[in-house]
Amino acid sequence: MNRTGIITLLTDFGLSDPYVAMMKGVILSISPDSRVVDITHDIRTGSIIQGAGVIQETYGFFPEGTIHLAVVDPGVGSKRRHIAVKADGHFFVGPDNGIFWPVIEMNEDAVIVDLNREEYFLSHITSTFHGRDVFAPVSAHLSTGKDLLEMGSVIEDPVRLDMPVPSKRTDYLYGQIMRVDHFGNLITNIRRDVLEEFLGQYDPVISVGNLEIKKLENIYSDADKGYPLALINSADMLEIAVNLGRASEYLNLNSGEEVGTMVKVGRYR
């Protein structure tokens, strides 16, 4: 597999501490020509599910041969394995805690390696910062062209992740809000194809909290200023928004509790 020299980073570290910069320093020390691109460092603390969702949604926009380093790792230092995954033309490096499960599940020929060769780590491994001491050096070595299979042993039993999926019960499709974005848009786990199959010839009735929306719009400004709407977003997911406003505030949900809120879709003709 060709290597682009691009390494993406996704963590829940934030940017106010030097943790991300230390990882970049380690990477550049080993692989001076690599280019590091931040995906985000604002994953909700310890939320493997959110991290897994963002990786799945994002990696395909990078060229094949990119290495995606992800650290959302509440169990750092415990006996969980370090893994690297080769799938769909990309590499993924991080803890074996399910964060790469959606990628593995979608790619039957994914190769998963238990990173047990310590010569690819920093010489001194702390017990609380494997992002810097293990995953950054492994990613850097991969970017220089090192063979993944030399960096550990192939495994077949990676940790799985239960991602919440929509369910159909009687005449309704039940999903949930997965993420509130910077604009206050509520991003659900209902994919376009699932919704279309459920609706068939019918129109939707989308309920979230006290809000009921009976139509799918194409763009935000199809609704009047300050009015709520639903659309299929740029990641092909059902999204609840307010034109020139914040759906997260429009709905009377308690702040910070939007994630996990039920989204119920009915149908009418």
Next chain:
Amino acid sequence: MNRTGIITLLTDFGLSDPYVAMMKGVILSISPDSRVVDITHDIRTGSIIQGAGVIQETYGFFPEGTIHLAVVDPGVGSKRRHIAVKADGHFFVGPDNGIFWPVIEMNEDAVIVDLNREEYFLSHITSTFHGRDVFAPVSAHLSTGKDLLEMGSVIEDPVRLDMPVPSKRTDYLYGQIMRVDHFGNLITNIRRDVLEEFLGQYDPVISVGNLEIKKLENIYSDADKGYPLALINSADMLEIAVNLGRASEYLNLNSGEEVGTMVKVGRYR
């Protein structure tokens, strides 16, 4: 025009979502040697005026041949055009909503192109994320040396933007606060030359809210700790600050309402 391979990004997307990273992935897929530099992703949601001001203030510090991609785009998906501008040795790519108007207005020989050649976009265009699907690929193609004139048709009627400008009435100069920066400094729209022409031989009396300042200082520490001052800042604009403090808190303006507040300048001998 030479190309530096540098592409700057300015958006109101924030950094907690993967939207900016998706744009970078698209850019690197098309133009692997380009280098992307963030200007800021914290433009106030939908504030074309703030975005336009920051671009105007910033682009000249980059080398000629740089491409400036800007997405503050509340009308995404509507019929507004996509444009690219060549002006003052730089390129600008984004929505035709006025965000580049200050640059166009200052450069009589600016060339403006309606980006209507879809072969320079991603193959699948969503209706809600033109930053990723249109502006990122166009910018990337430009950075590889593609001719701007092949990417669309020259237009003469770009959307204009009413930037608030200072006005002189009777014996006073009236401006307003355009931006509160990270330090709580209040940045006005009164340029050094406008102020100097107004003042002539006189000294200023600067009024904002209940505050009156009768002098221009050179540096923040010319005022005592915790005291307010006015100075001409590094962008040549009149700025109200508090030494080792926050002017935005010192003034009894409601938080978030500073922008737009009137700044009145009188003169005395």
Next chain:
Amino acid sequence: MNRTGIITLLTDFGLSDPYVAMMKGVILSISPDSRVVDITHDIRTGSIIQGAGVIQETYGFFPEGTIHLAVVDPGVGSKRRHIAVKADGHFFVGPDNGIFWPVIEMNEDAVIVDLNREEYFLSHITSTFHGRDVFAPVSAHLSTGKDLLEMGSVIEDPVRLDMPVPSKRTDYLYGQIMRVDHFGNLITNIRRDVLEEFLGQYDPVISVGNLEIKKLENIYSDADKGYPLALINSADMLEIAVNLGRASEYLNLNSGEEVGTMVKVGRYR
């Protein structure tokens, strides 16, 4: 000394204004092949001590020959000198206000240069933004291989910084909290070696506010979910944390007042 072309940035500028981007534009204009890496721009406003601590903790993870540009500069425009330091294989560029003192103190052969050669600055120097007008161009010139000794005069009297150090009184070791990180972890100024020498054969009794911890753990998940713990962190400092929680909230300290809080260590067998 070889040059890697890497320039790191540390400031208290935040990322919502274009100030950091302007510095990057200036750097790339002078040194097109340099690569700029952000350490952090969220140093507490004006906190030279916090900036100095983060630099000391971080620089060693970058390759030798890296240039570290740091601007925490409440006295910008006053008569304080501009300096560059060569120490431990790295360069450091910024104001002479003590921010590099910990690096200088640790490296007896550090060379310190008063940057008094204006041909290495921007042609127009403002009095309020030396990060852009002085330190960015100097760093860029250094990265192209310019000799540090040609950029100014060697000095022997850099401004020193009083970093708070732990003290031993009667049977106790007294330190303090230096930083609250993104996870709410409380990072003290007590180094592993200082603690180990103090404890000898004894076990610790660590007191912060009302909290008493009688044990050092190895990893966060050694404590039950929501319970406090102490450990030696990845920077070899004593740290107070809460497993899957925030120590900064667990302790009944007023928000924002954690920094400076006393940490007292006793011992028992």
